[in-house]
Amino acid sequence: MKTEDLIQSLTREVPPVPRHALGRRIMLGVAGGGVMTLALVMLALGVRPDLWIAMHGFAFWMKWSYTASLGVVAIVATMRLARPDALPSRWPWLLSIPVLLLAAIGIGELAGTPSRDWLAMWLGQSWKVCPWLVLTLAMPIFVGLLWSFRRLAPTRLRAAGAAAGLAAGACAATIYCLHCPEVSAIFVLTWYSLGILLAAGVGALVGPRFLRW
Amino acid sequence: MREGEEQLRAWMIDGLGGDAGAHAALLRALVPLLQSFYRRRMRGAEHDVEDLVQETLIAVHTRRASYDRDRPFVAWLYAIARYRMIDHFRRQRVTVPVDDVADILVAEGFEDACAARMDVARLLSGLSPKQARAIRDTHIDGLSIAEAAQAARIGESDVKISVHRGMKALAARIRGERP
Numbered sequence: 001m002k003t004e005d006l007i008q009s010l011t012r013e014v015p016p017v018p019r020h021a022l023g024r025r026i027m028l029g030v031a032g033g034g035v036m037t038l039a040l041v042m043l044a045l046g047v048r049p050d051l052w053i054a055m056h057g058f059a060f061w062m063k064w065s066y067t068a069s070l071g072v073v074a075i076v077a078t079m080r081l082a083r084p085d086a087l088p089s090r091w092p093w094l095l096s097i098p099v100l101l102l103a104a105i106g107i108g109e110l111a112g113t114p115s116r117d118w119l120a121m122w123l124g125q126s127w128k129v130c131p132w133l134v135l136t137l138a139m140p141i142f143v144g145l146l147w148s149f150r151r152l153a154p155t156r157l158r159a160a161g162a163a164a165g166l167a168a169g170a171c172a173a174t175i176y177c178l179h180c181p182e183v184s185a186i187f188v189l190t191w192y193s194l195g196i197l198l199a200a201g202v203g204a205l206v207g208p209r210f211l212r213w
Numbered sequence: 214m215r216e217g218e219e220q221l222r223a224w225m226i227d228g229l230g231g232d233a234g235a236h237a238a239l240l241r242a243l244v245p246l247l248q249s250f251y252r253r254r255m256r257g258a259e260h261d262v263e264d265l266v267q268e269t270l271i272a273v274h275t276r277r278a279s280y281d282r283d284r285p286f287v288a289w290l291y292a293i294a295r296y297r298m299i300d301h302f303r304r305q306r307v308t309v310p311v312d313d314v315a316d317i318l319v320a321e322g323f324e325d326a327c328a329a330r331m332d333v334a335r336l337l338s339g340l341s342p343k344q345a346r347a348i349r350d351t352h353i354d355g356l357s358i359a360e361a362a363q364a365a366r367i368g369e370s371d372v373k374i375s376v377h378r379g380m381k382a383l384a385a386r387i388r389g390e391r392p
Contacts, residue, residue, distance in 0.1 A: 006267050007240045010274045016231030021278040083279050084292035088363075153272065153279040155296040212300065213272070 025148045026079050030171055033144025037137045037175050045133070045179040059183035062105060064174060066188060069098040070196060071170035078145065078167050081160040082152035099193070106185035124182040127191050134195025135202070137172035138165070142203060146210055154211050161207015162200050169199025216242040222286040229277060240270050243290065250294050261301065269297045336383055344379030347372050 018024070041047070054060040077091045113121060124130075145164040154160035173192050182188065221242060228236030247269050251262040272293050280289050333353065337345040343365070350361035351372065362369040 001267065003244055003263070003267055003270070004241075006270060007237060007244075010240065010270065011233050011237040014228060014231055014233040014236045017229040017278050019282065022281075025278060083281060083289070084276075084296060085284065085288045151276060151278050153276040153293055153296070155292055213276070 022082060022152060023079055025151060026075065026082065026145065029144035029146075029148030030075060030141055030167065031144075032147070033141030033168065034171055034175065036140035036144075037172050038178075040137060040140070041175055041179050045176075047178050048181050050181075051178060054181075057183075060177065062102070062185060063177050063180075063182075063188050063192070066098050066102050067170050067173040067177065067192060067196070070095060071167060071174055074163055074167035074170050074200075077163040078160065081156060081163050082149060082154050084153040084155045086154075086156060099189070102185050102189045106189050109185050121184045122186050122190065124184065124187040124191075126180065126182060127187065130176075130180065130182070130187075130191040131195035131198060134169060134173045134176055134192060135198045137176055138168040138195075138199035141168035141171050142199065144168075149211055150213075153213065157208040157211045158204050159207075160211055162204035164207070165203020166196060166200035168203070169196035172196075172199070215245065218285060218287050221290075225277075225280060225286050226282055229280070229282065236274075240273065243270060243273065246290070247294055250291065251298065254298060265294075265297055265301055268301075269294050272297060336386065337379075339386060340379050340382055343367070343371075344375045344382070347375035348379045348383075351376055 048054065073091060073094045077089075080086050080089065080091070109121070110118060142165060145168060149160070149164070173196055176192075182191075221239060224235045224239035224242070228239055244266060247266045248262060251265045252259075255261055255265075273290065276293070280286070337349060340348070346365055347361060350356045350364060351358060356364065358369050358372050362372045365372065367375075
């Protein structure tokens, strides 16, 4: 094909691109996948029956702020890595703020609990399934982000995949809070984070293959 | 005629606003830019250059939402062009028959490049590891001072000093003096 013909066919339709099209597209991917994840939590796992009461307590908001702040940082990172001229940045360090805050709360909790109860507090009722559920629930959101990337131009595919996986994991964990009855900070710090990290790892693993364009 | 950053960016922004004329003008102006970008990097493969130019135009068109109106246009363009070229090599490597590899290596000046690299390696081996690394990073692998500093986990001024002293020592050695 002649280049001039190509240019003519490309410019036959030039829809306007709004200023925040990139951010909107990423949010749309997250939201689309998030609706799927929410449906999975409500239908397959069930919302915890005492959600309304829990929402008046500290533990629920502690969990939510932790996962949601990780999600925000990861989504911002994903948006940056969706541009071809993304520079290596220091954003991963921002993730340490919620982690350290939660760790501080966890140490406070441990100090106030007799040491014979520490193990039960750490493992909770659901440590065996929590990371895997977070990872599974992250998949619809990750797929949503893959859709977002189809019109965007990541060039550091492994980093972009990891950021997308992290965002998917953190958002999935936020939604999973509606089901999960665990209350201790060290439980969340260990098992939620593990699930989120697994999602980021999967993202980094498949990024170079699925994000190629 | 080559258009500069100002004009290209103005066309890009108008194109993003839905102006098909500006968008077409932009794509046409990119053709010579991209041709010389790829020609400089892929000696002799005129057919590949044309393919890459077209692939890049398509990417510029379909992925234009990834351009940030507040950032330089040319940097965005070349980031896409570079990615397309790397992807092109990655795809090709799978399809190159093994028998042809020797020819390709000769044609690409691989032997000369290897010989030069070995000379460089021998010279650098006479320096302290820090100096050798600083020179290799900044002068051979093309990192910026800041990137080299980050990679080696030392300060930027440390990189500059290492490069400077290392180069001086190399020059002395090549002239046949003992440092």
